[in-house]
Every structure is written in structure tokens, then in C-alpha cells.
Amino acid sequence: MVRPLLLLTAALTMSTALQAQQMQRQLGDFELKFSTRSSRSMAQGLITPSATGAFHGGLDVSHASGWYVGQYAPSMGLSPASTLRLDSYMGYKRRFHDSLGLEAGLIHYSQPNLAGNDSYAVYGGVSVLGSRFGGAWRDNPDNRTGTLFANLGQVPLLGLDLTVKLAHHQLGTPYTIGDGSQVDTFNDWTLQLSRPWQGIDLDLIYSSSDLQGGGCAAYSGVNTYCEGMLTLKAQRSFF
Template sequence: MTRFLLLATVLLLSPALMAQQIQRQLGDFDFKLGTSASRTMAQGLISPGAIGAFHGGVDLTHADGWYIGQYAPSMGLTPTSSLQLDSYFGYKQRFDDSLGYEVGLIHYSHPTLADRDSYALYGGLTWLGSRLGGAFNDKPANRTGTLFADFGQLPMVDVGLTLKLAYHQLGTPYALSNGGQVNSFNDWSLKLSRPWFGMDLDLIYSNSNLSGGGCDAYSGMNTYCDSMVTFKAQRSFF
């Protein structure tokens, strides 16, 4: 599977491919190949692609609702990055045209690093183009509960809105220099996104309830512990 993903990502980076996503119907299966995560609930919970890193993935969905996929936020092709693979499988079904549900499992792996693998159970609802979900991630160093909401493109302004909120319980309390300790912390993020002339523009606000020396214990979903506003412009190779 790893070799297949590596080959698939090389194909993704080929300048001859000029579509944002390759999609094929293979019998009862829907096959997707792209530089971003698939349309499943897992899209809001897998690790985002690192800035400046090569990333991509595959997704295979059966007509009955079962699916399996793998996404690499980083292929580890640069000296400052390491290989990471997020593998997932799950089941999704719709009650009607406006309401559906989804459950699944994600395996986060770092083949070149020891003792970094972890798993997450996730589930959620889709309703009128919005996705509301949650996940529980049992990591070696901490346990994390995540709530996720993707409201899709907001009417009138044509801007996508995504929210994440996570609670982290440390396996071992982190001792601070002032004699205190950190047993748990929260972090969150808000993302506004909009396509513009072939690019994906993201404006992201992230923060946590840690500050000062407490940030030494931070190992959450955001890049930084403190309040941060990030602007990102990304254009797919194809």
C-alpha cells in the first residue's frame, strides 16, 4: 500500500496532469486520486499537508458505502520533512438527500520514526452540505478528543467555514519551571477558505489555553501554541 501511494503521488506531481482531482469508476468502486484529502468525514480529521511539503492520497469507495483510503501530509522528500501516512477506512450512508452519517478509523503512522503511531475513531453527520463530527485519538503521549464542523460555502459571501476544537489529556504531566504542571489543555482553530483564480486561499486563526511557560507542554493540532493568524495560498500541480 505504501509503494502504491508513493507511485500515486509521483503521478500527481506530473505537470502533464492538469485537473485538480483524478476520478474513475471501477465497477462498483469510485476511485479518487488527488493532492488533498477525499470528500469523507476523515478530511476534517487527518493531518493537513505541511507547508512546502509534497502531499497526496488515494480513496476507494464502494457503492454500498464502505471506503478505504490513504493520505500522506508529507512524503518526506525534503531534508526538513519526514514521511507520514494517514490510513483510514469507514462506512457512510444517507437517510435521504439532506441527511447522512459516517463512522470510521484512522491510523496515523510515521514509518521512519519510532513509537509515533496512533489511532483515531471518528464519526459524524452530514446535513445540507455541512459536516459535523468528532473523534477520539489515543496517542502514545496523550489522548485527544476533537470536535469538527465544516459548514461548506456560506451563502452570499461564497466563503467556506471550518471549525475545530480539541481537548488533550497528557499521559504524563508536564512539569513547569515555576513548580506547576500541565495535565491537559485545549486548542482550537477557525478557517475561512475561498477559491481565487485557480488557487485555494485560506485564512486561519488558531489558539490554545496555554501561555508563557505552559507552551513548552504544547503538542496539539496547531502549529503554534499562542494566538496566531495564518494566510495560506495553495495551487495544485494538476
């Protein structure tokens, strides 16, 4: 059942803040980016590292051949309520011409201060004639996740970009809900329509899963909410 909620989020970005967040240098065939925010969206938009703590940042190094490596810390663990997290990655991204490109890579998620919390993800994506497709598999003992992503580009007549994401989750330990039944697998999905309007990027996002009622207590997927949610997001950069 879709909950009758419509969220409006406005994100206003100033150029001075962006300059403070990222430093970029070109050294021969290498490009270096040091940033307090994630500087890379991987696998054609399938995986985007996100900050979870008050202090975060990372270094990304890419070569003209298409190879790249980097490390991003979603949380530096500097506050008493947080712990150090590191996302280390390597991959290859190449655009052969305007109608074809590809990307593939590996990410290692770790919390150096905690034993037994490491996990890995492999990802790959391809762009063809303005459409983008990707897939990823994350081996996390608590929740093994396979994800498919498709950005179909602009829908004819409507002038909207259509993006679909579908994920399958397998819990490492089945979750027992109130009626005694167990949840060991579930699916969730996201459908997004996007278009620019007078300098503002507008996104209409519907997300949901196949868990309902008490089963939502077991939910730990890619969406914010277990049951149906409709979100309107508006974002504009002044510079």
C-alpha cells in the first residue's frame, strides 16, 4: 500500500562551498581529486558512495587510459558516536565514442576498528545510444545484494528521463517477525522521472519493496522506507 506522503527536498549549492569541497590536479596522464565529498559515481550511476559522518573525504586517481583507483571515507570516526569507514575501489571506465561506453570495477568496504565487518562489491555498466545499464553484487555476510540499474534516457513526448533500479537482498540470518514467520529474502525497487525546469533539476521518485506490515522490521535495503513512498526532489546550483 502506498503511503500518501509527498516529500519536497530543496538543495541549494553555492560555488564557494564546492571549491572548498574538492581539489583537482592534472599530473601528466594522471588526474588527482581530493575531496570532502564523493568525487565518483561508479558503474554508470549504480553505486554512489555517500557520507555517513560529520567528517568525510577521499582521494581519487584516474589515468588517461581509463583505469582508476581511490579511497573514500564516508566517516572518519573522529566523533565519539562514529567509527572509521573506508571504501577502497579500483576500476576501468572508457568511452569509445559518443554512443558506446563501459565501466567495471571492485569496491572493498571496511571498518578498520571493527573485526569481521569487511565486504566487497563488483560492478559493471555500459552506455549505449544514450541509455545506461549496470549491475552489481555486494557480498556482505549480513545482507548479500544483487542490483540492476537502467537509465533509459529521455522518454518520447514527455521529455523526461526514466531511471529504474531493482535489488534482490538475501539476509545472512533469517529475521523472525511477530507472527512467527521468517524473512530471509526480499526485493526493493526505485522508479525515477527527471527533467530540468528553469535551472532546477526536478526528480519524481517512487520506491517500494515486497515487504509489508510486520515484515518491514526486517527491511535493510537501498530505499529509505520499506513500503511505497513518493518523493519530489528539487535541486538547483546557483553557480
